[in-house]
Amino acid sequence: MQQMQRPYNPHAPRPQPTQPEARKLTAEDKQKIGDWVASKCTSHDCPVCGQNSWAIGDYLIQNGSYVAGSSKPGRASYPAAMLMCSNCAYLRTFMAAPIGLVE
Numbered sequence: 001m002q003q004m005q006r007p008y009n010p011h012a013p014r015p016q017p018t019q020p021e022a023r024k025l026t027a028e029d030k031q032k033i034g035d036w037v038a039s040k041c042t043s044h045d046c047p048v049c050g051q052n053s054w055a056i057g058d059y060l061i062q063n064g065s066y067v068a069g070s071s072k073p074g075r076a077s078y079p080a081a082m083l084m085c086s087n088c089a090y091l092r093t094f095m096a097a098p099i100g101l102v103e
């Protein structure tokens with residue numbers, strides 16, 4: 001997905017970790033994701049539409065753990081990188097920790 005460039009402003013406050021800008025994946029993070037996928041996947045064709053055109057999401061996503069009998073997720077969560085098919089919008093997700101994106 002496209003990253004928007006902003007003019008440099010030395011007086012702008014640094015983004016706080018809770019702000020979306022601070023959680024955005026860096027170019028280095030995206031390179032790690034691309035390298036991981038290239039080294040592990042035997043096929044890069046989308047399982048839905050068959051095309052091979054993927055965009056790496058700008059942010060990690062977080063899957064909450066299942067809690068029986070509750071509609072709310074548990075405290076444990078599983079951050080993941082996402083790749084979106086540029087044609088049909090199908091999402092592939094990869095756990096972020098083995099890729100080295102989170103501790």
Ligand SMILES: [Zn+2]
Pocket residue numbers: 046047048049050051085086087088089090
């Ligand atoms: Zn597709």
